[in-house]
Amino acid sequence: MELTVSHRGQTYSLSLIPEDTLGVLHTKLEELTATPAPLQKLLYKGKSSRALDDQVTLQEAGLKDGMKIQMLGTTAKEIDGVKAVEDDKQKRERIMRERASKGPTKLRSTGSSSSNDLNYRFHKLLPLEHLPNPSSALDLLQRLSDDPAIRHVMQKYKFAVGILTELAPHEHPELLGLNVNAGQQIKLRLRTDRYDGFRAYREVRKVLCHELTHNVWGDHDNNFKELNSLLNREVAEYESRVKTGTNVLGYSGEVYEPSVEDSCLQTVGGSESSAVSLLEDSAEDRRRRILEAVEKRLR
Structure with missing residues (x-):
């Protein structure tokens, strides 16, 4: 046979x-x-x-x-990698418990919870070394890992991922992402089908939100769809909150950035001459004036 x-x-x-x-x-x-x-x-x-x-x-x-x-x-090498990550996590948790048992120290925390920051994240980034430009793939994985909006939803919903790695175009060509064992490993299609570049960052990030949803729900049922939509809304809304002068259109997940003309009417609040001067200035000057006006209104 x-x-x-x-x-x-x-x-x-x-x-x-x-x-x-x-x-x-x-x-x-x-x-x-x-x-x-x-x-x-x-x-x-x-x-x-x-x-x-x-x-x-x-x-x-x-x-x-x-x-x-x-x-x-999953190969034995990958399992060893995940085990090393888990051992490291347990070691860090033990250190945090020992510190907590000794009572307060003179150091003041600058974050909400250092133990949460250690747990709810991507513990290892792994580009595929046998594919072209692995350093560029690592940069993209690092960007996803450090993305403030992604870190926000991982902390909020307590998502932990052992390994964030690539899904090669020839591996499961029908898939853009894969979640192994509810977060043990997430694979993302970073590259184009012809290996001649990388996919758009925002599209890859949407796939990442999809795969993070599989940490909770395995099947693509209504529960999955609701959480996946929620994560995408959370990402869009988080970004809108940190962008000065950006408005959110309800809960659609779409972020609206006003044009120069709209900004003159909505945020500057000055005379007609001020609006005209904005349009005559350079793009950088217009952005600066709009920013100043928005900050003034927020104050």
Whole structure:
């Protein structure tokens, strides 16, 4: 029985007999991919091996000669990385508990909760080194990780992610993102299909909000849709609050930035001559005048 197994863009050919068990197949795949057998999930002809016992033969499992199989699973190296992150988190939590047990110190906190900042974040950023420009991919992952609006929703809804990494265009080409084990790992399609650049930041961030929703809800049901919409609104509204002179249109999640003409009417509040002078000035001068007027109104 000749089988072809695809895993993360790599293809493996195996020769087995129909009487071999799924356990034998899982063992061979573990040797080839470093993915532990218990974490392997085989997809073929609309079926999955997850619900089958390892003692079931390949023939009984519905596998046939020449069949193509898609394998999902996390490698041992990635598991070690997540374990290291968890160990580091537990170490930090232990230090925080020890400090708390000693009572107040002379140091004053400048944040809301340092332990929360440590927990509810992306614990590791991992670009794919075998793809072009891994440094640029890391910069994009770092930008997402440091995005104030994303950090806000992660703190608010207590989202923690072990690894934030890439989803290569050839890996699950039908997907823009993937959440593994409710936040153990989130993969995002950062690159264009032809590997000639990176996707627009805001589009990638929307996919990230989608995958963060899977930390709570696995299926794309109404619960998922409501939380996903809420996260996108939270991101848009957070950004609108930190942008001086920006208005939010209800709860649509769309941010409205007034034009120069609108700003003259809405925020400057001066005479007609002041509006005309704004239009005659340079773009930088107009922005400065509008900003000053908005700050004055807010005060």
